[in-house]
Amino acid sequence: MRLPVYLDWNATTPVDPRVLEAMLPCFSEDFGNASSTSHAYGWKAEARVRLARAAVASAIGAAPEEIVFTSGATESDALALLGAARANRDRGDHLVVAATEHRAVLDHARRLESEGFRLTLVPPRADGRIAAATVASALTDRTLLVSVMAANNETGALNPVGEIGALCRERGVLFHTDAAQALGKVPLDVRAIGVDLVSLSAHKACGPKGVGALWVRSGKPRVRLEAQLLGGGHERGLRSGTPNVPAIVGFGEAARIAAAELATEPARLRALRDRLEAEILAGVPGARRNGPGAERLPNTLNVLFPGVEAGRLMLEARDLAVSSGSACSSASPEPSHVLVAMGLSAAEARSSIRISLGRFTTEEEVGFAAGALLSAWRSLSAS
Numbered sequence: 001m002r003l004p005v006y007l008d009w010n011a012t013t014p015v016d017p018r019v020l021e022a023m024l025p026c027f028s029e030d031f032g033n034a035s036s037t038s039h040a041y042g043w044k045a046e047a048r049v050r051l052a053r054a055a056v057a058s059a060i061g062a063a064p065e066e067i068v069f070t071s072g073a074t075e076s077d078a079l080a081l082l083g084a085a086r087a088n089r090d091r092g093d094h095l096v097v098a099a100t101e102h103r104a105v106l107d108h109a110r111r112l113e114s115e116g117f118r119l120t121l122v123p124p125r126a127d128g129r130i131a132a133a134t135v136a137s138a139l140t141d142r143t144l145l146v147s148v149m150a151a152n153n154e155t156g157a158l159n160p161v162g163e164i165g166a167l168c169r170e171r172g173v174l175f176h177t178d179a180a181q182a183l184g185k186v187p188l189d190v191r192a193i194g195v196d197l198v199s200l201s202a203h204k205a206c207g208p209k210g211v212g213a214l215w216v217r218s219g220k221p222r223v224r225l226e227a228q229l230l231g232g233g234h235e236r237g238l239r240s241g242t243p244n245v246p247a248i249v250g251f252g253e254a255a256r257i258a259a260a261e262l263a264t265e266p267a268r269l270r271a272l273r274d275r276l277e278a279e280i281l282a283g284v285p286g287a288r289r290n291g292p293g294a295e296r297l298p299n300t301l302n303v304l305f306p307g308v309e310a311g312r313l314m315l316e317a318r319d320l321a322v323s324s325g326s327a328c329s330s331a332s333p334e335p336s337h338v339l340v341a342m343g344l345s346a347a348e349a350r351s352s353i354r355i356s357l358g359r360f361t362t363e364e365e366v367g368f369a370a371g372a373l374l375s376a377w378r379s380l381s382a383s
């Protein structure tokens with residue numbers, strides 16, 4: 001067992017060895033520019049990108065030509081929000097965004113607000129999920145775009161994106177979902193959801209960092225999108241820049257594996273996560289799960305350790321790599337906007353820890369983690 005035990009898979013994941021193997025030839029052997037059409041180096045790279053595009057599309061029930069490769073979910077969110085809003089100003093000026101979104105969505109929504117768009121943030125229920133009815137009541141005749149994530153990165157809460165998609169379709173409103181946390185953890189079928197734009201990231205699913213995709217629905221009514229990066233006209237003009245072939249190939253392999261293991265891996269993770277949760281709740285008086293009862297990702301546990309600061313708990317449990325309910329980059333940690341939106345106090349949010357499991361998490365590691373957290377809690381609450 002390697003220490004510290006890594007239980008922060010919602011932050012990033014190791015590259016699966018099969019993914020690395022698929023990527024390696026693209027660095028120095030098949031290094032061509034996938035848009036060089038005049039020689040075999042370019043053709044080979046293009047063929048690899050084509051296969052990767054098909055694999056990513058297949059993992060989400062899409063067609064290959066609907067995939068726009070980007071540098072990650074942050075850029076996909078930017079292209080979805082900025083690109084859709086700026087291209088469809090004539091259709092409205094109002095955005096509806098979940099208050100629990102990742103900063104990549106929230107900050108681009110705020111950017112649009114500063115450009116004159118109006119923004120409504122939809123609060124979650126106490127369990128962290130966004131109710132379709134709350135989204136419905138936020139819609140106006142001026143609403144252009146709704147953005148609600150498929151799965152929350154902090155609590156794992158799964159949102160009713162199918163219901164929200166149906167609602168948006170009925171009202172003629174564009175619907176974007178950030179599915180960075182959903183890929184490989186829950187089934188993801190873009191056609192079934194009734195969505196227009198879906199953001200994905202490779203490194204949350206055992207692929208490399210720095211690559212992602214925006215799925216843009218084809219067919220009628222056409223999704224109008226304004227490119228945010230201009231230049232060589234790559235990715236059907238929606239994202240210029242020489243394609244990062246090794247990363248795209250890695251993403252393709254990661255998506256293929258994620259889809260292939262979807263039948264078994266979520267159940268394995270759920271069993272491990274539930275065991276960890278049960279041991280913590282049994283061992284720490286007053287501990288509780290944030291977002292009780294919510295349908296959530298099988299790998300994620302967000303738990304409140306009453307009266308103990310998460311930062312101190314993590315320092316005490318040094319052999320464990322988990323994350324806290326705050327962005328603790330400075331002396332005064334900002335409590336998580338997700339937990340606060342769910343109704344937790346700032347102090348409760350600062351006492352919360354996110355534990356997230358993944359493909360290489362073992363039973364031994366989970367047993368170790370439970371023990372480490374319980375003993376850290378005991379030593380802090382005794383002092």
Ligand SMILES: *Cc1c(COP(=O)(O)O)cnc(C)c1O
Nearest residue numbers: 072073074102104153180181201
């Ligand atoms: C990680 C994450 C992002 C950012 O993805 P990058 O590929 O790192 O830019 C966006 N949204 C969600 C929900 C995430 O979990």
